[in-house]
């Protein structure tokens with residue numbers, strides 16, 4: 001029991017009368033209550049939740065993050081939370097890590113947008129279609145519910161989100177036909193982070209509905225689209241609510257740049273934006289550790305949200321352990337090489353470059369397998385490593401009979417620089433400022449073109465299908 005009052009004598013009398021009736025132990029002045037620290041001073045009391053906040057940070061594993069002061073305005077009036085939309089009106093409650101607030105692909109439909117520069121990902125979605133077909137056959141084939149719920153995690157704002165949805169609709173239709181079943185209603189949940197341009201997707205929906213109606217006529221069946229905002233490194237959906245998860249080109253994005261890349265005030269990954277042949281092993285280890293932590297949380301969250309026998313297809317950038325991984329050129333490390341040139345030209349501050357590390361990690365098959373096994377909720381049914389050139393997806397009329405592109409290195413360099421910009425610009429802009437974006441990507445384009453004159457540049461992607469284990 002806490003007794004509060006401004007009359008010390010009355011408090012004393014109260015305690016004495018309680019003591020006559022009950023056996024009580026007086027714990028003295030209040031210092032902690034339900035995680036609140038209480039400090040009494042002459043003209044009042046201070047309430048402080050420092051310990052609670054520090055416990056929360058420890059639990060989330062973000063104790064070495066940068067501290068930023070966000071003081072409440074003095075004399076701020078508290079009001080009834082039911083009377084307003086807390087989430088959108090209170091900046092103090094938007095407590096996502098800074099990088100999660102900046103991470104998104106370039107929105108809209110403009111020249112530098114993700115929508116106009118996502119053919120490389122489209123190529124990956126098309127190349128991994130057989131895995132998607134097998135997975136839906138397995139999951140939908142064993143599900144008799146009248147509504148099949150699917151979520152596309154990290155859908156972004158380009159045409160690929162609805163390409164995936166229409167592929168899935170076609171696959172479910174074909175399977176229903178083969179199994180002689182009425183197709184179910186489909187409910188799609190499109191997920192991405194808060195900065196994502198969902199408007200562009202929803203504006204494209206009427207065209208998709210029209211196409212479905214033209215193709216299926218009266219047999220066209222209900223298909224419902226929803227948006228669910230939030231990080232997939234945590235819970236996004238209610239327990240046992242989703243039949244099937246799909247995610248393309250999402251899980252190589254980490255929840256934050258790796259922890260521990262600053263030791264005793266010194267940046268460990270100086271002059272680089274990713275790990276390369278010249279970075280110390282500690283950098284690679286920090287990246288791997290962050291990936292494993294994030295992917296573990298991802299799997300745990302999805303296993304809660306999937307219905308029994310639910311399944312998941314993931315496609316993301318990986319790397320081939322057989323390649324000389326550390327000397328392999330990656331689009332993310334190449335940004336660092338170009339930024340180094342710009343440091344030498346006095347366009348970019350060296351310290352700025354030293355403190356920037358992409359929150360991206362492309363794992364090997366074994367690293368992914370180990371994490372899935374250690375987490376334990378999923379059975380890995382199939383996993384493949386697929387390779388294609390950095391210029392894959394480039395549309396041109398010039399190709400030879402073997403499908404080889406007959407375009408110059410400059411054109412390829414421009415295509416590649418544009419899609420790397422559409423993915424990385426919001427992160428780079430937040431750290432280096434907008435003014436260096438054009439000069440950076442002009443140099444990037446030239447650097448890629450030069451490299452392509454002497455070598456081929458290849459992406460490795462990992463595509464996997466897993467099902468939720470049913471533990472009885």
Ligand SMILES: C[S@@+](CC[C@H](N)C(=O)[O-])C[C@H]1O[C@@H](n2cnc3c(N)ncnc32)[C@H](O)[C@@H]1O
Nearest residue numbers: 104121154155156160192193231232248249253
């Ligand atoms: C390269 S885009 C891929 C978009 C689309 N799936 C495709 O294949 O073209 C990656 C998307 O994942 C989103 N993303 C990255 N981390 C995320 C997270 N933790 N939670 C939700 N979305 C995330 C990004 O905002 C981005 O829109």
